[in-house]
Amino acid sequence: MNLTLHVWRQKGPNDPGRFETYPATGISEHMSFLEMLDTVNEKLEAEGKEPIVFEHDCREGICGCCGFMIDGKAHGGQHKTTVCQLHMRSFKDGDELTLEPWRAQAFPVIKDLMVDRSAFDRIIQSGGYVSVRSGSPQDANAILIGKEVADRAFDAAACIGCGACVASCPNAAAMLFTGAKITHLGVLPQGAPERFRRVQAMTTQMDMEGFGYCTNHGECSAYCPKGISLDVIARMNQDLLLAQVVTRDEVRREGGE
Amino acid sequence: MSWFMRFARSTIGMKVAMAISGLLLFGFVIGHMLGNLQVYIGPSALNHYGAALQGNQGLLWVVRLGLLAILFTHVGSSVALVLRAKAARPQGYRKWQGKVSTYASRTMRVSGPILLLFIIFHLLHLTVGTVHPDLQHCATQATGDLQCFVYQNVDAAFSLDTAGTTMAVQLGIVAFYLVAMLLLGMHLGHGAYSMFRTLGLNSPRYDKVARAFATAVAVLIVVGNCSIPLAVATGLVGAAGGH
Numbered sequence: 001m002n003l004t005l006h007v008w009r010q011k012g013p014n015d016p017g018r019f020e021t022y023p024a025t026g027i028s029e030h031m032s033f034l035e036m037l038d039t040v041n042e043k044l045e046a047e048g049k050e051p052i053v054f055e056h057d058c059r060e061g062i063c064g065c066c067g068f069m070i071d072g073k074a075h076g077g078q079h080k081t082t083v084c085q086l087h088m089r090s091f092k093d094g095d096e097l098t099l100e101p102w103r104a105q106a107f108p109v110i111k112d113l114m115v116d117r118s119a120f121d122r123i124i125q126s127g128g129y130v131s132v133r134s135g136s137p138q139d140a141n142a143i144l145i146g147k148e149v150a151d152r153a154f155d156a157a158a159c160i161g162c163g164a165c166v167a168s169c170p171n172a173a174a175m176l177f178t179g180a181k182i183t184h185l186g187v188l189p190q191g192a193p194e195r196f197r198r199v200q201a202m203t204t205q206m207d208m209e210g211f212g213y214c215t216n217h218g219e220c221s222a223y224c225p226k227g228i229s230l231d232v233i234a235r236m237n238q239d240l241l242l243a244q245v246v247t248r249d250e251v252r253r254e255g256g257e
Numbered sequence: 258m259s260w261f262m263r264f265a266r267s268t269i270g271m272k273v274a275m276a277i278s279g280l281l282l283f284g285f286v287i288g289h290m291l292g293n294l295q296v297y298i299g300p301s302a303l304n305h306y307g308a309a310l311q312g313n314q315g316l317l318w319v320v321r322l323g324l325l326a327i328l329f330t331h332v333g334s335s336v337a338l339v340l341r342a343k344a345a346r347p348q349g350y351r352k353w354q355g356k357v358s359t360y361a362s363r364t365m366r367v368s369g370p371i372l373l374l375f376i377i378f379h380l381l382h383l384t385v386g387t388v389h390p391d392l393q394h395c396a397t398q399a400t401g402d403l404q405c406f407v408y409q410n411v412d413a414a415f416s417l418d419t420a421g422t423t424m425a426v427q428l429g430i431v432a433f434y435l436v437a438m439l440l441l442g443m444h445l446g447h448g449a450y451s452m453f454r455t456l457g458l459n460s461p462r463y464d465k466v467a468r469a470f471a472t473a474v475a476v477l478i479v480v481g482n483c484s485i486p487l488a489v490a491t492g493l494v495g496a497a498g499g500h
């Protein structure tokens with residue numbers, strides 16, 4: 001199959017960038033979207049042109065590196081699918097596709113379709129962990145956790161931090177990401193002691209990074225390749241509200257304030 | 258108080274301010290509509306209701322100023338948040354496609370300002386009377402009772418053959434009210450649902466119930482509020498029963 005690609009090309013963070021059009025010819029429907037781009041890049045290189053830069057690593061939908069907008073849809077919009085797992089059989093011969101990087105002030109473009117998601121790392125650093133003394137591990141069954149709670153934590157923990165939530169949100173908010181971490185850790189007994197300090201620290205960092213805010217459109221969750229539920233945002237709001245009324249010591253402890 | 262300022266200035270804090278002020282305004286809209294629906298009982302019921310509200314000027318002004326403060330909070334935090342969202346995505350997409358967001362959710366920033374204009378017009382129309390053909394203010398009678406003319410004012414405001422104005426102007430006013438109420442319904446439909454989530458009050462157990470409740474109340478408000486100008490314009494309510 002043959003397609004036409006309108007690709008965002010940007011040399012670096014300070015280059016204004018522009019769209020350029022490339023043909024993608026002789027594409028097999030069994031290729032993944034990234035393999036299709038590899039094919040296009042091979043041709044570009046043979047012609048002595050700069051290949052299109054996009055981020056990728058595992059190519060099996062688990063690392064969260066890949067991701068860009070295809071025709072205005074994060075990861076191409078297929079249900080619970082990263083762009084590396086999206087296959088060309090989802091497209092038709094003759095399709096014209098527009099490829100754009102995630103667009104958010106907090107995600108500066110490094111080059112072409114690749115953005116810098118360090119803002120997510122800084123949100124994690126601010127509180128996305130549990131403080132435990134290391135030592136010999138205790139018996140896995142020593143802490144009893146209900147199945148429903150474990151499921152809820154696991155569903156939230158499925159977040160791979162790809163940034164599709166920010167990209168598809170009309171407000172460029174990072175609340176699905178932040179809410180997923182807060183839910184994942186906060187519902188488990190190991191994470192509960194730092195629950196209020198964590199929500200305070202992580203949401204403050206999220207604001208400092210310049211992300212938008214949630215107006216409950218629900219696009220983040222709809223485009224999330226891991227199907228993280230919008231409920232994690234409500235849980236984060238709930239935790240932050242509770243953090244305002246619990247004893248201040250609980251929030252302040254360990255440098256939260 | 259530093260913790261409070263920190264919370265109030267955070268995006269979630271501002272959203273909570275939006276949600277709580279929105280909830281209070283939502284309550285006002287329902288109360289206001291229920292009061293107005295007395296137009297169907299008859300002139301004396303509505304006029305007595307008006308006189309009861311106007312009777313205690315002190316309380317009336319406390320409520321008015323309170324509503325103004327709530328509205329200011331709602332509009333102020335929305336402006337701050339919209340500016341923030343604009344700053345969060347300085348460069349937009351050439352293409353963007355929504356999957357689940359609703360028309361109502363995407364137009365909150367349009368319906369909001371139009372509703373603000375409507376509120377100003379509505380006050381000039383039926384409270385101050387600047388844009389009303391013949392507004393009669395409440396007057397104290399010889400007996401000492403306060404007599405109000407809410408029914409007559411509503412009648413003149415929406416009826417199509419009112420002296421001192423043209424049919425085209427009256428049609429325009431009725432149309433503006435109807436459009437504004439439809440926008441109000443959309444604004445409240447999404448707003449009420451969003452409020453549950455912002456306050457963290459939702460749970461998967463009753464998420465559908467929350468959405469259905471928000472939609473049902475919004476529909477009731479649209480129907481109830483639109484019925485009044487329509488009933489007057491079509492002559493179902495008004496002259497025959499009034500004056």
Ligand code: FES
Nearest residue numbers: 059063064066084
């Ligand atoms: S490359 Fe790892 S998730 Fe797509």
